Amino acid sequence: MTSTDNTLKPGPWRVVLQAQQQEIPFIMEVEEKDGNPALYLINGEERILVDDIKTEGDSLKIRLHIFDADLIAKVKGDKMEGRFTRNDLKKPYSVPFTAEHGKTNRFKENPAPATYDYTGKWEVVFTKKDGKSYPAIGMFEQRDNHVTGTFLTETGDYRYLEGQVEGDQLKLSTFDGNHDYLFKAAPKDEKTVQGEYFAGLYDYETWTATRNENAELARADSLTYLKPGYESLSFTFPNTEGKQVSLSDDKYKGKVVLVQLLGSWCPNCMDETQFLAPYYAKNKDRGLEIIGLGFERTPGYEQAVPRLKRMQERFNIEYDLLYGGIADKEVAAKALPALNHVLSFPTTIFIDRAGKVRKIHTGFSGPGTGKYYEEWVVEFNKTMDELLAEK
Incomplete structure (x- = not known):
């Protein structure tokens, strides 16, 4: 890019973050709101409004919802490039991104037909770099190549995931303004898949999932409780x-x-x-x-x-x-x-x-x-x- 006008064209933008040698894509949509540009981060059914957009120097600074994070970009016509920065960490992190106007494909625009159906409920085990593991439940709904779903864990869920199945390969991503997640998987056999999970600059886990419509996690009201001798809180x-x-x-x-x-x-x-x-x-x-x-x-x-x-x-x-x-x-x-x-x-x-x-x-x-x-x-x-x- 040799010059910028930093005008955000209305309509969809396909954004691709670069982290851990992976592409983490998401879609945002720009529209006019009260005479000013606003955009929505789109993940499946979710639309997160982002309306704090300012010009600083030769760049556009997009404050991401409630989070202490920004997209800082230079815009020229149908193209955008810049960095996604998080300021809420001890060591603020920054990853590059590019974006193209008019694109709505999260992953490939014309993927090969899907040969594996990920629809259903899965019993999942995530394993961290240090070897520690934790249970989860995966729930996915697939229509042709398009797939949506999420993972539930005993401490929360991975919110709205959206992606694609090409052949038997699964890819899911999400971006909420502060967290960029990418999940990949491929079948090991008819009932089991093996995958990888990438988040931000460093977080990496592997995961294994087995079809199980009866999969359950520990009850959320059984994990944290009062110590013996306590009935109340004080603070x-x-x-x-x-x-x-x-x-x-x-x-x-x-x-x-x-x-x-x-x-x-x-x-x-x-x-x-x-x-x-x-x-x-x-x-x-x-x-x-x-x-x-x-x-x-x-x-x-x-x-x-x-x-x-x-x-x-x-x-x-x-x-x-x-x-x-x-x-x-x-x-x-x-x-x-x-x-x-x-x-x-x-x-x-x-x-x-x-x-x-x-x-x-x-x-x-x-x-x-x-x-x-x-x-x-x-x-x-x-x-x-x-x-x-x-x-």
């Missing part, structure tokens, strides 16, 4: 205005309280917050309070609060957001010493009107998991109705 942390807030404050006495361990960097937390924020607005008059306890990826209140405020504004969160510390599960466990451990962000703690912990839900299965999300909504409403009905 005090600053909110986004700098005021110290305690669970023992009068505001929470006699109320049903949900404590949500979250981070602005966490896509599963984003999904849960998109449910909890309107739920609170609708039900707060029933005697409900929610406390979002934020753990952020860079240490220090001054660095964390702008990120939490951005999340607060984007999702219209009316309940208190507090800063709990750095995004580390051991730090979170020390902040709440009554818990046996913290396995996941998010973790949601249900407290009754008497101040006793009644239930702890580890992780979150978001709308990308289909029936699992729907089942969670039913169970959540049942639990809350029971707690709110108590005197």
